[in-house]
Amino acid sequence: MKPEEIQQLAQQKYPEILHEKESETQEGTDFIRAIIEEHMKSGRFGGRVHTRFPPEPNGWLHIGHAYSINWNYSIAQEYGGKFNLRFDDTNPVTEEEEFVQSIIADVKWLGADFEDRLLFASDYFEQLYEYAVQLVKKGLAFVDDSSVEEIREMRGTLTETGRNSSYRDRSIEENLDLFERMKAGEFPNGSKVLRAKIDMTHPNLLMRDPIIYRILHATHHNTGDKWCIYPMYDWAHGLEDSLEGITHSLCSIEFEIHRPLYDWYIDQLEDENGNPIFHSQQIEWAKLNVTYMVLSKRRMIRVVNEKFVDGWDDPRMLTVAGMRRRGITSEAVRNFALSVGVSKREKLIDMSTFEYFIRDDLDKRCSRVMSVLNPLKVVITNYPEDIEEQITIQNHPTNEEKGNRQVNFARTLYIEQEDFMENPPEDYYRLAPGKEVRLKYAYFITCEKIIKDNETGEIKEIHCTYDPETKGGVAPDGRKVSGTIHWISANHIIEAEVRLYDRLYTKENPMDTEEGEDFTDCINPDSLTVIKSYVEPFLKDVEPGSRFQFERNGYFVVDIVDSTKENLVFNRIITLRDSWAKK
RNA sequence: AGUCCCAUGGUGUAGCCUGGAAACACUCCAGACUUUGAAUCUGGCGCCGGGAGUUCAAAUCUCCCUGGGACUACCA
Numbered sequence A: 001m002k003p004e005e006i007q008q009l010a011q012q013k014y015p016e017i018l019h020e021k022e023s024e025t026q027e028g029t030d031f032i033r034a035i036i037e038e039h040m041k042s043g044r045f046g047g048r049v050h051t052r053f054p055p056e057p058n059g060w061l062h063i064g065h066a067y068s069i070n071w072n073y074s075i076a077q078e079y080g081g082k083f084n085l086r087f088d089d090t091n092p093v094t095e096e097e098e099f100v101q102s103i104i105a106d107v108k109w110l111g112a113d114f115e116d117r118l119l120f121a122s123d124y125f126e127q128l129y130e131y132a133v134q135l136v137k138k139g140l141a142f143v144d145d146s147s148v149e150e151i152r153e154m155r156g157t158l159t160e161t162g163r164n165s166s167y168r169d170r171s172i173e174e175n176l177d178l179f180e181r182m183k184a185g186e187f188p189n190g191s192k193v194l195r196a197k198i199d200m201t202h203p204n205l206l207m208r209d210p211i212i213y214r215i216l217h218a219t220h221h222n223t224g225d226k227w228c229i230y231p232m233y234d235w236a237h238g239l240e241d242s243l244e245g246i247t248h249s250l251c252s253i254e255f256e257i258h259r260p261l262y263d264w265y266i267d268q269l270e271d272e273n274g275n276p277i278f279h280s281q282q283i284e285w286a287k288l289n290v291t292y293m294v295l296s297k298r299r300m301i302r303v304v305n306e307k308f309v310d311g312w313d314d315p316r317m318l319t320v321a322g323m324r325r326r327g328i329t330s331e332a333v334r335n336f337a338l339s340v341g342v343s344k345r346e347k348l349i350d351m352s353t354f355e356y357f358i359r360d361d362l363d364k365r366c367s368r369v370m371s372v373l374n375p376l377k378v379v380i381t382n383y384p385e386d387i388e389e390q391i392t393i394q395n396h397p398t399n400e401e402k403g404n405r406q407v408n409f410a411r412t413l414y415i416e417q418e419d420f421m422e423n424p425p426e427d428y429y430r431l432a433p434g435k436e437v438r439l440k441y442a443y444f445i446t447c448e449k450i451i452k453d454n455e456t457g458e459i460k461e462i463h464c465t466y467d468p469e470t471k472g473g474v475a476p477d478g479r480k481v482s483g484t485i486h487w488i489s490a491n492h493i494i495e496a497e498v499r500l501y502d503r504l505y506t507k508e509n510p511m512d513t514e515e516g517e518d519f520t521d522c523i524n525p526d527s528l529t530v531i532k533s534y535v536e537p538f539l540k541d542v543e544p545g546s547r548f549q550f551e552r553n554g555y556f557v558v559d560i561v562d563s564t565k566e567n568l569v570f571n572r573i574i575t576l577r578d579s580w581a582k583k
Numbered sequence B: 001a002g003u004c005c006c007a008u009g010g011u012g013u014a015g016c017c018u019g020g021a022a023a024c025a026c027u028c029c030a031g032a033c034u035u036u037g038a039a040u041c042u043g044g045c046g047c048c049g050g051g052a053g054u055u056c057a058a059a060u061c062u063c064c065c066u067g068g069g070a071c072u073a074c075c076a
Helices: A003-013 A015-025 A031-042 A063-078 A097-110 A121-137 A148-154 A172-184 A233-244 A253-268 A297-305 A320-326 A330-340 A351-365 A468-473 A537-541
Strands: A050-053 A082-087 A118-120 A141-144 A193-196 A211-215 A229-231 A248-252 A281-285 A367-369 A375-380 A389-394 A404-409 A412-416 A436-439 A444-452 A459-466 A487-489 A494-501 A528-535 A547-550 A554-558 A569-574
Touching: A031 A063, A031 A248, A031 A281, A050 A063, A050 A233, A050 A248, A063 A082, A063 A097, A063 A248, A063 A320, A063 A330, A082 A097, A082 A121, A082 A233, A097 A320, A097 A330, A118 A121, A121 A141, A121 A172, A121 A193, A121 A211, A121 A229, A121 A233, A121 A253, A141 A172, A172 A193, A172 A211, A229 A233, A233 A253, A248 A253, A253 A281, A320 A569, A330 A351, A351 A547, A351 A554, A351 A569, A404 A487, A436 A468, A494 A537
Parallel strands: A050 A082, A082 A118, A248 A281, A367 A547, A375 A459, A494 A569
Antiparallel strands: A141 A193, A193 A211, A211 A229, A375 A412, A389 A404, A412 A487, A436 A444, A444 A459, A494 A528, A547 A554, A554 A569
8 A cells, every 4th residue: 555545544534643643743833822822712802813003104114014914914814803903193293194095005905904994093082081081080190290301300210210290299189170271272382291100119110100191282184183182102002902902912022111001001990880991912022124124214214315215115125115116026025924933032034035935926926028138139140031930938837827928039139148158167058159059939049150349349249040940949859958048039029128126235234333334334336227128019018017027037027106108117026046146 | 230021053933831862944055857047856054142950861940141132202
């Protein structure tokens, strides 16, 4: 009996044994799922999983956010739960509607389905205010007239305890009155704040009577001028999660130290029936960083403002908009994000890992086409001048469903400059004087002559002969050639602008700078090269955003911003792996 | 310097709770195959921060040390 037959038989007769074995050998899971599994067992959330992505609408999303979105969404999916998109818009001064729209578009593009749960912290302002009143009534919050400087000074330091504010003992009635008048707009910005009454000697600075509300006479993108007091993030965030019934609130590690405060707030509050309010579980994880990239918002803004790149959607940026324009698929981003895994240690992922997932996805989905990026003219001297052949080629080497297309072959062609060398090294597979190579899908050709410019010595064209017996690329006599190169018929081309993108930074970790250096010092001056190239004519009719593999050249996308029928623009998404170039 | 968090190949993640020959992915290096120097397939290199202790046995438990990070906004 063959092993597979034994396997099959066992599968039929004793499926439970095999199943058991499988679960035994199952790899461990990440710490977040482990926590969720615990909750599933204990029944803490009644078997419910509800996650969320809570951006502040003050900038563009980048791959780090995409990582968070993908994890939040896929964890919810995995447990049959839900995922919310919630804007943490508690600071009217920094936030804009423009970012709300771009973030919604980005999240949708990433494929995280928040259904009808597009939510705003600002929609909870009333509830948040009532919670604050509740705290005041319990004697757990007070209005403080101290200045910013006084509050800072009395907070203490990392090693010294703080001191109580002289307003800390105001009566509940006075606090209630003052807080209401703060809300009513009686006081100017900065004149008063509402503070929680916790412990000024607490080792965690965030617990030293944190500010809950500040006065801000400003117009909010969502609530307009309705409010002039705004909740602080620490007050709002945990309560938003609570209000939405978020079970597992994932956030980055720097908020770990905030968790005791969120927990404290939630534990003090009760609903209209006097029951404790819903208590989410916050879980902190480490952010994603990628080599040869800078993801901090502040620095990305500089790169844009100082014109190192052409805007937020520049294909060299790892913003979601930039990746989309670059032609990277959301599936690649998702596969990458999930493969990285979650943990609490600082991570700096190799760019090559991301590149692997980009190619992995593109390879499967992209039809192959012929292009010549840097043309070199080739004349097949023994090919008739008045003939043109139609060659049928498969659009994808392994996926026949992608169909076929016709390509013209004629006497005058272009090949890649790189594919010809006058004095090649020993292990050069491509065309050289006296050498025979295969024109992919077409014929074997042999280089007979080089035509040079008389003055510059530059190679202008090369003359080859073809073997008519090798049509289709196979020699009836069985002889082999070491190289196969791509080509394009000179009479059947259109010119396209091709933008070749390379890494934005030349250093693995641009933030690792010497004294007096700036991360912008290692910006790659050659991160963008624009050339005019020849591509197959049918490409002028494809939709912007369409992706192709230019055979042997890499993956390219029709630019969604600049490309038109008249002026076709391709972005190079990524090169093919090239084990030859490495040597 | 107080409180908290983190430490496994080059990179990232499992293994740690419940001690028993350190696994997976990417990278890198070989080779096979190839009408893309691609893809695919096969093989290989390479890791438990340090020191004590407990134990027949420690990546795993205990203690100490070292290194890295977060926190001193009326930002999020």
